[in-house]
Amino acid sequence: KRDTLLNPQVVIEVLSPSTEAYDRGRKFDVYREAPSLRQYVLVSQDSQRAVSYVRQSDGVAWLMTPLDLPTVSIDFPSLGLSIPLGDLYRDIDLSIPPSPPTDMASNAMPTPATN
Numbered sequence: 001k002r003d004t005l006l007n008p009q010v011v012i013e014v015l016s017p018s019t020e021a022y023d024r025g026r027k028f029d030v031y032r033e034a035p036s037l038r039q040y041v042l043v044s045q046d047s048q049r050a051v052s053y054v055r056q057s058d059g060v061a062w063l064m065t066p067l068d069l070p071t072v073s074i075d076f077p078s079l080g081l082s083i084p085l086g087d088l089y090r091d092i093d094l095s096i097p098p099s100p101p102t103d104m105a106s107n108a109m110p111t112p113a114t115n
Contacts (some may be wrong), residue, residue: 007036038078
């Protein structure tokens with residue numbers, strides 16, 4: 001289990017207004033340095049949208065797939081799993097506005113795992 005925490009294959013982030021730019025930019029830059037990471041998924045908290053980035057077989061390129069229909073599934077090739085986007089939002093009331101942004105100072109910078 002320790003190896004899973006230090007060397008994740010998949011990271012899923014739920015975006016918030018205060019961290020969205022950071023999660024899409026600098027944080028993803030750091031995660032890409034982790035050789036174990038195969039997929040990075042960003043999930044919107046206020047609409048049925050997600051973006052999946054899958055590392056390609058060359059180990060360098062990433063395939064970005066935007067997902068915005070409830071019937072479309074998020075595929076997790078490294079896990080052999082597929083989840084319909086609508087299932088993620090099944091019990092979520094999207095008419096409630098998200099909470100106001102908080103201070104990003106509490107967000108720790110991830111560090112890539114070393115072997």
